[in-house]
Amino acid sequence: MKRIIVAPSILSADFADLKTELKRIEAAGANWAHVDVMDGHFVPNITIGAPVVKSLRKATPLTLDVHLMITDPQKYWKDFQEAGADIIVFHVEAVKNAKGLLEEIKASGIKAGVSIKPATPVSEIESLLDSLDLVLVMTVEPGFGGQSFMETQVSKIAALRKIIDDRKYNCIIEVDGGINDKTAKVCVAAGADALVSGNYIFSAGDIKKAVESLR
């Protein structure tokens, strides 16, 4: 059985005490820390920027999985790479030349991924899959934590799994939005490799148990 990567989204953490929150998820067995960067343009919410990622980098050895929900990823990705991101994921809907940006990010020595919103079909990223380290399927409208999982996106995960396996691409499928012990099972059955979860993990009394329940 494959080992599922669990990436708690710090969007649901206590922003006044992020160091402690990172230690809690490390102790709970999380693999990555998922960092949601929102600019108030691409999505209707504003969260954090590169200076915060720089501080997170000093506070944890966890892989920093940085999800840019911003209008100009080509303008800002470098700030996040220099701040210590291990993976940078940008939205395909936000750029004209996704392939070029992917190559730029990868050339900097870190991993690169693209994310797709619920309304964006797999066909929009099919030609990118061979250059991707990761594809992030949004199972909520990006912008806020604590929303309900959209079942309509499960077929997208399965379609991506088939393409990636058939063509032997080296690309991880990550799923983000409304992930809990029940929706995680559905996503893993459809072919997900990595699960982002915010509200479910950070609101749990026992976060170790919550992380384990996703695997």
Ligand SMILES: O=C(CO)[C@H](O)[C@H](O)COP(=O)(O)O
């Ligand atoms: O990208 C996001 C929102 O745009 C969050 O990562 C995502 O929604 C996770 O939070 P939750 O598990 O609470 O749904």
